[in-house]
Each structure stands twice: as structure tokens, then as C-alpha cells.
Amino acid sequence: MAERQTEQSGRYLGLDTWSDERILDALVQGQERAIAAVRAAAPAISEAATILAHRLAAGGRLAYAGAGASIRVAVQDGSELPATFGMPEANILYLIAGGRAAMFDTLADAEDDEADGAAQAEVLTAADTLVTVAASGSTPFTIAAARRARERGAVVIAIVNNPESRLAAAADLEILLASGPEVIAGSTRLAAGTAQKVALNLLSTLTHIKLGAVHDGFMVNVETGNAKLRQRAAGIVAAVARVDEPRAQAALGEAGGQVKHAILLCAGAKDIAAAQRLLIAANGNLRLAMARLGDT
Structure with missing residues (x-):
């Protein structure tokens, strides 16, 4: 040595x-x-x-x-x-x-x-x-x-x-x-x-990042275990999906706190099941899932 x-x-x-x-x-x-x-x-x-x-x-x-x-x-x-x-x-x-x-x-x-x-x-x-x-x-x-x-x-x-x-x-x-x-x-x-x-x-x-946990510099797999993190998640949903924060918060509630699912709901997925199918087909990659929104 x-x-x-x-x-x-x-x-x-x-x-x-x-x-x-x-x-x-x-x-x-x-x-x-x-x-x-x-x-x-x-x-x-x-x-x-x-x-x-x-x-x-x-x-x-x-x-x-x-x-x-x-x-x-x-x-x-x-x-x-x-x-x-x-x-x-x-x-x-x-x-x-x-x-x-x-x-x-x-x-x-x-x-x-x-x-x-x-x-x-x-x-x-x-x-x-x-x-x-x-x-x-x-x-x-x-x-x-x-x-x-x-x-x-x-x-x-x-x-x-x-x-x-x-x-x-x-x-x-x-x-x-x-x-x-x-x-x-x-x-x-x-x-x-x-x-x-x-x-x-x-x-x-x-x-x-390679696993799809980051989108445009946002932590799209962030856990929402407290008030600060829920606020952060809502801000991420609003920024990525280009919606206001009340809409983002509502989507997060519907998605059980899952940021990617909430983003897809705001971006046009008809329901949680559709968002889930998109993410599975895209191996969890939000960008790919959003690109396939028109296929649902």
C-alpha cells in the first residue's frame, strides 16, 4: 500500500x-x-x-x-x-x-x-x-x-x-x-x-435521478410526512403541472400524498388508476408518463 x-x-x-x-x-x-x-x-x-x-x-x-x-x-x-x-x-x-x-x-x-x-x-x-x-x-x-x-x-x-x-x-x-x-x-x-x-x-x-425520483430539479418522490413536506409537495405539483396551489393540494389529497400521481391528475389523467397505469408503463419516470397522457 x-x-x-x-x-x-x-x-x-x-x-x-x-x-x-x-x-x-x-x-x-x-x-x-x-x-x-x-x-x-x-x-x-x-x-x-x-x-x-x-x-x-x-x-x-x-x-x-x-x-x-x-x-x-x-x-x-x-x-x-x-x-x-x-x-x-x-x-x-x-x-x-x-x-x-x-x-x-x-x-x-x-x-x-x-x-x-x-x-x-x-x-x-x-x-x-x-x-x-x-x-x-x-x-x-x-x-x-x-x-x-x-x-x-x-x-x-x-x-x-x-x-x-x-x-x-x-x-x-x-x-x-x-x-x-x-x-x-x-x-x-x-x-x-x-x-x-x-x-x-x-x-x-x-x-x-436515474431512477426517476427527480423531475426538473424537483423531488417528485418526496414523502409527505409532516406539514412542511406537504407544503413542499404541493409547491412541486403546482410548478410541474402548472396549476395553482389549491388545485395541487386537492390533487395531493386525492393521490394520498403521492406527488407523481398528483401531477398526472392535474395534467390530465382521468383518475388515480390511470395515473398509476401511466407510471407503471413508464417505469416510474414522470416525464415519460406525462408524454403518454394522451394515450389514456
Whole structure:
């Protein structure tokens, strides 16, 4: 394995003696390098999203695996997918070193537990996709989970911040985020963590765009579980279907809060059943469904 770039030191000698402005400028530059690293990884993110969208559409599940800060970032990404894109919570799995308690408590030695990583991956099947996240690319728990997942037939995507890592070697596809040395050597909650957060965000968002959860920049699979989300959904229906908000709200009520169905009702579908048929025929793609409105 190559030297861990995230743990190289010596570039910031005397950091603790610097002025606040100089320290903050160095930290911001680290964040800028993180964004540049994600931009450079765009082709790999695109490839991963294509694979993930295809496998989710075929009925597979999405799992995340990692330890420490990396899995906390991954859980943040996954936990937003149901409300934002309507992804069923049952289709999202988390393989967490140390279990859910490690999301709040520092269980540092859990990342060394290879047996637990392999054991947690036993829930995966050949239909599933595992996204593994480790800045170092050398976390024993995460590598063991990746290897066992592949043995079970799952596709494994590795998001790492160091080149030539063991985790990347254990995966089907690597997303390398070369964010470089941290301002505070080895503190991968900084630039590496930012790069992971952005890459995961782009991966899950592009995946769900491919799955038809976004139309003209609107979340057309948004869940309507509270007043704010119901208001947001009504605004989406009104904007896409080009109707006023009272009409949009009425259609949402008729559609049981389902935004796509409400849009189709406002756009000319004669009833919920017709809207449902259109969406099924279009594999959930609202644009295609709207184009076929005249066929109902």
C-alpha cells in the first residue's frame, strides 16, 4: 500500500502558533482540495451510480459499511434517502463497526474487528450493493465486510482517500478521493470527511435521478410526512403541472400524498388508476408518463 496521503505531516509546522485567520485559511484550503478531489472522481461516481441504479431497479438493496467518522457520514447520506427520494427504509442497510452505539460513542477498537465485519455482511445477497467508506482504505472491519459481501455475490463500491488501498483491492469499483494531506495530520474528519460527504451525496442523488425520483430539479418522490413536506409537495405539483396551489393540494389529497400521481391528475389523467397505469408503463419516470397522457 502507498504511504497514506491523509497522514503526511510537516506541511503545517507551527500551526498552533498561527493567527486565527491563517489557521482558518489553511483549513478552508483543505476543504477546497476536498471538493477538487470529488470533481476529479466524477467519472467513477457516474459509473457507480449507473451500476447502483440498475441494481436498485432490479429489486436489490443498498448497504453502507464503515467505521468511525466514515460510517457516520455514510449513515447521514442513507438516512436522508427515504424522505428525499422515497426509497423504502427496508432497502437501506448499515454495517457499522461497533454497532449503532458507535454512532454516538467512540468505540475505536471496533474498527479492528474483522470477524464482525464479515459477520455483518452475511445479510447481503447477490442482488445487493455495498458502499464501503474508509479514508485510509485499510480499516480491517470494512475490508472484511467488503470481502464477505463479494463472496456472497454483492457488488462492492469502495470510497477511499488514499491510493492503492486494500479496501479498493477488495471492491468491484473504486471511487478515489485524493484529498491529500490533512491540515491536522490524520484527522480525516476534515478534508477527507468533506470529500466523502460530497461524493456520497452525488452518488445517491445521481442514482435517484436515474431512477426517476427527480423531475426538473424537483423531488417528485418526496414523502409527505409532516406539514412542511406537504407544503413542499404541493409547491412541486403546482410548478410541474402548472396549476395553482389549491388545485395541487386537492390533487395531493386525492393521490394520498403521492406527488407523481398528483401531477398526472392535474395534467390530465382521468383518475388515480390511470395515473398509476401511466407510471407503471413508464417505469416510474414522470416525464415519460406525462408524454403518454394522451394515450389514456
